[in-house]
Amino acid sequence: MSEKFRFPSLEEKKEQETKDTLKEEGGILYETTKDPESEEEKNYLNVLGVKIETYASKEDVEEIKNEIILSKLDQRLLRRIAESYSLKQALLFEGDPGAGKTFLFKKFIKMVHGKDAPVLDLVGTPRTSELDILGHWAPKGLSEDETKKYDDQLREYMELPTNQGSSDEFNKELEKLNDDFTSKKIDESQFQDEFGNLTTKYVNKQKEQLMDFCQTSKLLKPDAEWEFKEGALLKAYSGNEGRGYPLIVDEFNIIPSNYQQIFLQIGGEGGALSESVSFWGNSGKTSYERGKDTWICFASNFPEKTPGRSEVVAPMSDRLLWQVLPAEEYQEKKKAIKRTAGGRLQKRKKELFTAEADFIKIPIEKGVEWDKVLDEKLGEQIADVVDMLDEEFVQYYGKVGDSVSIQGEKRRRTQQMEFSGRNPLRLFSYLDNFQVRSQESGFVDFPETIKDAFEIYYLGRLADLEAKEKMRSLFSEIMTGDTGKIKIQVELSLREKVNDIIENGKIKEITKTRKEVLDGLVKSIFVEEEEKEDEKERIIVSEDSPLKNSLEKVFNEYKELTNEKEEKKSKTHSKAIDTLLKKYFPSQPKNERKENESKKYHTINNSLKEVFKELLELEQAVVVNLDNSEGDISDDKLFNMRDLIKNKITDPIILLSIKNKETFTREIEKNNLDKKHAKFIKIDTGVELVSVRSLVNSIAPNEISKESLKYDKQIFDKLVADVFFEKNPNIEKEISELQAKEKIIVLSGNEPIKQSLERALGGVLELDKAVVIDLDSYNDNNNRLNSTRMSQAKEIAMRTETPIILLSMSKIDSSTNDLLDKYPNIRFFQQPVNIVDIAKAYKEIIDKTKEESIKKDGKK
């Protein structure tokens, strides 16, 4: 098989450039772009492929970049941070103390908000309470002296038995509520309501007590105003004048479980942060809307390694994008840090901490609307795969669980995870934003994008590396193995359909792997788009193209150069291409040219080079440079063209000329060339291979729908060409062998049809015996059926049981009808006819003949 060529699109080239730059820049890039509409300049931070708008200056980002050392683990984590920040998903890192969980959060936030931006944080301790998370009441507008007095009094107040009592009472009630929710006695909305009532009761009680206390102690005037001071969560949502803040909640697992549940409110639609959180204050329920900059990230230690074994409450686990930092990976990082003497040894640092190409994934700017395209077919397939992955993972987790390595010993995890369906929603959201491109096809690679998302949302939760590996194998099995294979109605080529009918009497069902299905569907989207593109008329303009000969001639040379055994062909292919390119596309123009012309020459020359390669890949095309040495359209070549169209209609023909469209069209019309073959591609500065491919497809489409065909002299040839284009390397040989055996009899005065039929039926139907008769006379415009050929068909039918297929552009007449009644081995088809129908008819005749011969044998 020959090596496949694919030329990257401009978008792909841009993506590759960004990837290269990111690699050079250590994975973090600062970009400034102008909004084309508002002309406003915006600054972006590109973190390993994820682009985020930043308030920080370039200097700030450079300074922070120089401060941090990104190990492989850090790069993975930083990418997670950037992804979840841009998708507004709450993120939790679980790992050993000192692994750099909050460090990375903080550095990222500073790269987005500026190095001197205050980062809102909440360090969890066993004494963290709703006062820290939600807030508390305090008198408003106190002077410094008054504040000091108030603080002193507050300390006294906090120690008062009445306050201690109400605090204990609140804790008791909250604990009960928490138990009811955990044991599912009440659902989430009931919990939220009850929780609201409880906080209202307690916070207001606390306020009243404080006011009483202040009045009794004459600390404040009776009319002193009070204000609610928002805690970390409410500030994160609506502080900063409504813009919100990113919030780091550190040591989350050691916050008492009652208070962890306050964060349940952050779980919103699609697995992202909720649009608002509520607090029940004096004036009833107050909603704190999520601001533009709101984002919440959590850091937690392994409960199994934490004194007191505090865990993150299970319902909370579902609201977070959970990433475990496995101890093994962290050990590797620690070792690397030691080997660089804490980052001082610059040379080693460069060696050990480089931006890994694997972690840099550039999302496609305009991805596929996977849930809308192809009448939702792609979306259905994706949803099925995700459903399967989710179910398998949850089932595995429920059965086997997870384990954590403590001093080299594996222990079953006590941290519980809850899966209520937010993970698949997060995955879908990821697919909207981070589609990657397949290097092989250039299309969106959904299997790879789903794999990335599966790693993030599912495997990221596992601490056990072996379990992760098992899950990865499961993914591969579902995506590319037999387990995930599904029966699917796919668009079969005509050759496949015909063969199925001949062999099985029906078109068989096809099973494909999930990857094949997804890739196939994506490909069909792009093919559709290419066809749309092709509707635009184009002109190929080549300036004195060095392509002096038709590609046929070049093909012959190519074949000679690659005339090796099949298995060696792929090796010799590139060599042959190089040789031919050197021959036909010299690096410098032969004639002396002015400098500016030389540039143009190179551009066009390069474009043609690529066209040339592309056509070689297609292996079925004729390229003709119509211009003669004087720069005019050559009459000789036009004449040859006409000849080609008449006689070699199955080959797509690409015409090249430096003339403008009008001149070209005039010449085409003057020489009676079919306009369908006079489609032209314009090449300006870059090659438009898509257009060339579409052009070739439009001349000889792979699939022809009956609807798209109109009555046309060439129509049957097109069908034939379609079949023929299913590459069969042995087709010529097969045809000549069949012809030598006289197993195909084709009677037709119409040369092109005759040739086409020979090739098509010989190559596709592989008939042992068949007679195909074209009843139409050449140059007969009366649409009458040729009586001589009718007689010939009758003669054959009388003597043999061979299936006889009659073809005509006209309707069936009475004499042909009589013939059909009399001889069961004759079938008539009015063109255009689908070759599949011919195959079905052939099969019927053969089967019927067999049945009858069995009957005859039985009688004997």
Added chain:
Amino acid sequence: MDKGKLQEKIKHFLDIVEKNIITNPLSNKPLYENGLVVFENNNSDLSARDVFEILPKGKGVFITINNPHDYGEFIKTFSITNREGQWLIIDLQCDPHPKIIGALKKITEDNETVVSDFKGKELSLIKLNSKTRIVFCANRLLIEDKISYPYFYNIFGPILNL
């Protein structure tokens, strides 16, 4: 050990706290660390005040934390000493407020902390003055029995046991 030798030991310890600059294992940024003096028994001849008095006059400020619900005093004093480049010696007599733990943790990790609703600002960033150091003094029993934060020792660099 006689008191003189113990004072020498403290002096050496304070020297270490002052001069020891570590490189954050995750970044290239040099960091100063908080110090912790642990009195091994309640009847120790030395107190937090003794630690403070070893510092040259005017170099530091001494405060006592004896209310587990108070953090305002600590934040205020820290902001003043930090502005003046002075040391802050703390006699810890109770489980400190979670916000004090939080502030100390951030100072250790990145030599800066963020304070909420301070001096009329919703959030204020306080960067550790290069001359300022924070030294906590506490009894071992208090640390083991009363302090609820399980990683208390992790928020300090040099630790002196007396």
